[in-house]
Each structure stands twice: as structure tokens, then as C-alpha cells.
Amino acid sequence: MHSILPPSSSAACRRACAVDSGRTPTMSNVNESTFFLAALLISGLTACGMSDGNSEAQVQSGYATGKVTDTQGRPIAGAKILLDNSVFYASYIDGTTRDDGSYRIKVQPGAWKADASFRKTYNGRTYVLELDPDNDDSFNEDGVVRDFTWKLEGRTPGNEYGYYGGFIQLSQAIGFYEDMEAIELTLTPHGPLIDGSPGKTLRLRVGDHYWVDRYQVEDVPIGRYMVTATLQGDDGPRPLKIQDWHAKGDFEQEFQLDFLPKSDSVLRISASIVIGE
Numbered sequence: 179m180h181s182i183l184p185p186s187s188s189a190a191c192r193r194a195c196a197v198d199s200g201r202t203p204t205m206s207n208v209n210e211s212t213f214f215l216a217a218l219l220i221s222g223l224t225a226c227g228m229s230d231g232n233s234e235a236q237v238q239s240g241y242a243t244g245k246v247t248d249t250q251g252r253p254i255a256g257a258k259i260l261l262d263n264s265v266f267y268a269s270y271i272d273g274t275t276r277d278d279g280s281y282r283i284k285v286q287p288g289a290w291k292a293d294a295s296f297r298k299t300y301n302g303r304t305y306v307l308e309l310d311p312d313n314d315d316s317f318n319e320d321g322v323v324r325d326f327t328w329k330l331e332g333r334t335p336g337n338e339y340g341y342y343g344g345f346i347q348l349s350q351a352i353g354f355y356e357d358m359e360a361i362e363l364t365l366t367p368h369g370p371l372i373d374g375s376p377g378k379t380l381r382l383r384v385g386d387h388y389w390v391d392r393y394q395v396e397d398v399p400i401g402r403y404m405v406t407a408t409l410q411g412d413d414g415p416r417p418l419k420i421q422d423w424h425a426k427g428d429f430e431q432e433f434q435l436d437f438l439p440k441s442d443s444v445l446r447i448s449a450s451i452v453i454g455e
């Protein structure tokens with residue numbers, strides 16, 4: 179990996195903003211000189227500000243560059259950057275981020291899109307996590323600056339069915355025929371989430387932000403949760419028994435839920451709950 183050499187405009191700004199008239203102004207020309215200096219100073223400062231704040235000024239011709247950060251804004255080292263050709267199938271260029279989260283990859287002629295991911299070990303399991311780009315547009319060999327951020331939840335760009343959180347498949351036990359819309363699931367974090375944050379208790383009902391379908395809960399921040407289920411009836415809530423379908427344990431009023439990483443047999447980061455009585 180080559181070093182990133184971001185253009186610096188500080189010296190140019192100092193030269194643009196510094197004015198030395200070479201003589202002391204007299205009373206006859208002080209107003210004209212003052213106006214000239216003020217105009218030049220404003221113009222120079224404006225140019226400096228535009229250079230520092232415009233990401234286009236940082237584009238390096240022929241390279242894709244950028245930085246990868248976590249949910250707290252800290253750099254992620256070792257993240258995989260993939261430049262995928264928008265025209266030719268299975269044509270890509272990849273690289274990894276440095277200790278400071280930055281990367282610099284040579285771009286060949288053509289149209290490309292950038293993706294990023296990294297591996298995270300959590301509670302004894304290793305997850306491959308997709309990262310969120312600041313822009314999903316394609317680019318070419320002219321170069322681009324593309325930064326990525328780790329998000330615990332939210333929809334992925336360019337795919338209305340994709341999201342960064344975990345998926346929970348729901349099913350009903352044999353002989354259990356209660357209306358799923360009358361059930362409330364409660365997920366209480368059991369320790370920190372995968373990014374180290376404390377998380378929050380989620381109370382889910384069909385049709386809300388997470389429980390989008392009768393048998394599908396989507397985009398839950400990945401963590402370890404204690405799960406309970408209640409039937410909300412006219413006589414008040416009634417506890418139900420649930421089972422971790424993957425673990426094939428007993429039906430209990432509460433169990434510990436862990437998401438499974440993606441694998442050949444698991445298409446997405448997921449868990450599964452069977453609801454019964």
C-alpha cells in the first residue's frame with residue numbers, strides 16, 4: 179500500500195492571504211489601501227476555506243481513497259475495500275485499510291463502485307459486517323474519495339431489502355394458533371452490543387419499525403439479548419413460552435438470543451424464535 183498524500187493548501191492560503199505593500203501608507207492613500215487589503219484578505223480566506231472544506235479538492239487522480247470509521251468515529255484497521263466493476267462480472271480490485279483507517283487503491287479505466295466490510299469477533303463468533311458508504315455513485319479512473327462508516331442498523335444504499343442489523347425469523351409452535359398481532363416480543367440487551375455500546379431494550383409488535391412482517395423481524399442491532407414474549411389480551415398480558423429454533427432447546431419463558439454469523443448455510447446474520455404456550 180502506498181502512502182496517502184492529501185493535498186495541503188495551508189501554505190498557498192498563507193501566501194494568498196499575506197500582503198506586504200513594501201511601504202507605509204500615507205493619509206492620502208490609506209482609504210484605498212485599506213479597501214484593497216480587506217478585499218484581498220476576504221478573497222484569500224474564501225479560497226482557503228473552499229479548499230479545506232471541499233472533498234473534491236482531495237481527489238487523487240487514478241486512485242480511490244478514503245477512511246473507515248466505527249460507530250464512535252474511531253478508525254477501523256484491516257477493513258476490506260472492494261472496487262467492483264459496474265460492467266464486467268467478477269472484475270474487481272481490493273485493498274485493506276491501514277492502522278489509521280485510511281486506504282488508497284489504484285483505479286483502472288472503467289466504471290467502478292466501492293464496498294467495504296470488516297470482521298468482528300463477538301461472544302466467541304466472528305461476523306463479517308458491511309459498512310455504509312458516504313456516497314454510492316459509481317466512479318472512474320479520474321479518482322474518488324469514498325469514506326465508510328459502521329452502522330448498527332439502517333437500510334443499505336441501492337438495495338431496499340438490505341440492512342445492517344440482524345434478522346430474526348419467527349414461527350409458531352405446533353398447536354399454537356394465537357394471532358401474531360397480539361404478541362409483544364421484548365429484547366433486553368445482555369451485555370454490550372457488538373460495537374461495545376450498551377444498547378436499549380426493544381419492545382416489538384407487528385407493524386413497527388423492526389417487526390415488519392408477521393414472521394420477520396429485521397434490522398435489529400447485533401448483540402446478545404434476553405427474549406420474552408407476552409400475549410396482549412383483554413385480561414392483560416399473558417407470558418408465553420419461546421424456543422431458540424437454532425439451539426433446539428426447551429420452551430421457556432425467557433432465553434438468551436445470539437445471532438449467527440453468515441455462512442454457507444446462513445444467508446444473513448440471523449436468529450430464530452419459535453413462539454408457543
